[in-house]
Amino acid sequence: MKLKYKSIILIALLTAAGLSSCDTDFLDVTPPTEIPSEEAWKEGPLAEGFVTGIYAGLQQGGFSEQMLASLTDEAVFTHTGRNINTVNEGSLSPSNLGWVDATYGWGQMYTYIRASNLAIQQLATATFTDETLKARLKGEAYFLRAYYYQQLVRYYGAVPIIKKVYALNEDYTVPRNTWDECVQLIVSDLDSAAMLLDGKTLVKGRASKVAAQALKSRVLLYAASDLHDVPTMKAKSTVLAAYPNPEFLGYVSGDRKARWTAAQAAAKVVIDGGNGAYKLNLTAPATANEGRLNYISIAMAGASADKTLDPSAASEILFGRYFTPSLAEGARQTGLNNGPNGYHNWAGNTPIGTLVDDYELMDGTPFKWTNPANAAAPYKNRDPRLYATVMYDGADWKPRPSDAKDPANQIQTGAYDLLDDKGALINRKGLDTRSSSIEDWNGSRTGYYMRKFIDPNPALYDNTDRQNIPWPFLRTTEVVFNYIEASIELGQDAEALLWLNRIRFRAGMPALKVTGAALKEAYRHERRIEMAYEEQRYHDARRWMIAKETLGRPLEYINVLGKFKAGKSMKEPYHYDTDIYTYTYTPIVEKSHENRTWADKMYFRPFSRDEINRNSKLAQNPGYDK
Numbered sequence: 001m002k003l004k005y006k007s008i009i010l011i012a013l014l015t016a017a018g019l020s021s022c023d024t025d026f027l028d029v030t031p032p033t034e035i036p037s038e039e040a041w042k043e044g045p046l047a048e049g050f051v052t053g054i055y056a057g058l059q060q061g062g063f064s065e066q067m068l069a070s071l072t073d074e075a076v077f078t079h080t081g082r083n084i085n086t087v088n089e090g091s092l093s094p095s096n097l098g099w100v101d102a103t104y105g106w107g108q109m110y111t112y113i114r115a116s117n118l119a120i121q122q123l124a125t126a127t128f129t130d131e132t133l134k135a136r137l138k139g140e141a142y143f144l145r146a147y148y149y150q151q152l153v154r155y156y157g158a159v160p161i162i163k164k165v166y167a168l169n170e171d172y173t174v175p176r177n178t179w180d181e182c183v184q185l186i187v188s189d190l191d192s193a194a195m196l197l198d199g200k201t202l203v204k205g206r207a208s209k210v211a212a213q214a215l216k217s218r219v220l221l222y223a224a225s226d227l228h229d230v231p232t233m234k235a236k237s238t239v240l241a242a243y244p245n246p247e248f249l250g251y252v253s254g255d256r257k258a259r260w261t262a263a264q265a266a267a268k269v270v271i272d273g274g275n276g277a278y279k280l281n282l283t284a285p286a287t288a289n290e291g292r293l294n295y296i297s298i299a300m301a302g303a304s305a306d307k308t309l310d311p312s313a314a315s316e317i318l319f320g321r322y323f324t325p326s327l328a329e330g331a332r333q334t335g336l337n338n339g340p341n342g343y344h345n346w347a348g349n350t351p352i353g354t355l356v357d358d359y360e361l362m363d364g365t366p367f368k369w370t371n372p373a374n375a376a377a378p379y380k381n382r383d384p385r386l387y388a389t390v391m392y393d394g395a396d397w398k399p400r401p402s403d404a405k406d407p408a409n410q411i412q413t414g415a416y417d418l419l420d421d422k423g424a425l426i427n428r429k430g431l432d433t434r435s436s437s438i439e440d441w442n443g444s445r446t447g448y449y450m451r452k453f454i455d456p457n458p459a460l461y462d463n464t465d466r467q468n469i470p471w472p473f474l475r476t477t478e479v480v481f482n483y484i485e486a487s488i489e490l491g492q493d494a495e496a497l498l499w500l501n502r503i504r505f506r507a508g509m510p511a512l513k514v515t516g517a518a519l520k521e522a523y524r525h526e527r528r529i530e531m532a533y534e535e536q537r538y539h540d541a542r543r544w545m546i547a548k549e550t551l552g553r554p555l556e557y558i559n560v561l562g563k564f565k566a567g568k569s570m571k572e573p574y575h576y577d578t579d580i581y582t583y584t585y586t587p588i589v590e591k592s593h594e595n596r597t598w599a600d601k602m603y604f605r606p607f608s609r610d611e612i613n614r615n616s617k618l619a620q621n622p623g624y625d626k
Helices: 037-041 044-058 084-088 106-123 131-156 179-197 209-224 230-236 256-272 288-300 311-316 334-338 353-357 372-376 384-389 476-489 493-507 516-530 537-543 609-614
Strands: 075-077 317-321 349-351 415-419 425-429 471-475 555-564 581-590
Touching: 037 044, 037 106, 044 106, 044 131, 106 131, 131 179, 131 209, 179 209, 209 256, 209 317, 209 471, 209 476, 256 476, 288 311, 288 384, 288 493, 311 317, 311 476, 334 349, 349 353, 353 555, 471 476, 476 493, 476 516, 493 516, 516 537
Parallel strands: 415 555
Antiparallel strands: 075 349, 317 471, 415 425, 555 581
């Protein structure tokens, strides 16, 4: 049900001929599509409708046409003129905010925080009698307020805490609270949500006790990280060190070990509850094929009709956004947005070489272009998660549309020798390149395509069919990673390694046997690989303060060339064949489309000039004062 809430009374004066004076009582009628706001808290279903509306701030999860991955060393956004360059090239300013997704926009978040505040306030005095429903709705409102504040603080640092519902003509100028106060509010709201939602039965997609506990785990982990420990932050950045209000960015003092301990304990609560753990009990690596299918099954979360996948992997999601055919088309266009142009898709957020290169070999050793065997066959014997995450030249994929003339159904991102109808040698660009015969303007610039989160069901044609794969706001593996990281920081290497290897075993990768600094680096690598395209990398690289070396790296593409071996040839239709072709793979650093530059001011987003003008008490973030 879509509800509208009246805030004004319409007064109509009828002066038409013959109606200079009449009874206007009929005007005092509530329109059938509107419900007065005060009535919403007298009926349980109406109150539930109001709280349901607050979930709209979640938008479509991470399935926007432009993904957060394209602000990281995971992907690049293919199309120009969409303001992502503004961010990645360091041109961000209060007057030029670049791309701002609705899932973290300043105005959008405060709109839904206000709605959460209104629900919390009104539910305290609501007159409907279903106390169980009343407690559940209040718990959901606390969770949603915490979630939206969490979005704000991890992009902007400390923000003004608003817990009241402002009336017209009030003074809206409010200073920023401290980082500590913001974290305390979020944790308090999540504790309240967990208590109120305990034992409540909820449909998928609504807040729950375990969702509140998982979000608390994330918030406390971020709070303990380098970016928010002011002494550490200052030692790593002169720009941030010069900021006069460090209390807006992190903790200026206090026991950092206690913060790591709190983060570890919060994660352990979720783990001990046995919530959603999918195949994290293995004591040895799964096979390569099992590892690949495990990873795809987790990404599909039971929503794909592909019979090779395990629907029980849906348990991995602790809080997700679920889609059905009745929802807006844009929320379900992941395949269209990101799939290969040779399938009439848009190739929006394409993997970059630095991500692909980071996937280990099956034996756990690093992939290196300087290794001749690696360079000659870069996509063989790699971490099974690579094959579930990235489409590369020669990879098998769905049946192509009839106009593509590709019975092999393989990704073509290279240039290949072929013989034309007269037997003359030609060089033909692949169907999934920017020189394709099919929608060349939508081709990948990098030589790769995103596979993760695209339904592999061969019956779905991504250009026209819409998928219903859910977006995982919070999943069990993230919480396990949070526990591992806190354990490492507390010097509990054995415990960290136990859980880290369980994640690797599920993926089909061998156990790690490292400690100390090497374990910390291995953990960060594992989190990068496992959580690719899940809106983790942007925040991880910043909170670890490694953004200059990672997010700021130049883009790396791959150039693929297929040349006939001696005495071998092929006519159309082309297919990948190592018996006929010698393939060469050349990494290329490219700066013309997007010349990435990291500036330390980008550790936090700026407040817009308009917002500063509206709220004179809002102190700007470091590096944006000019």
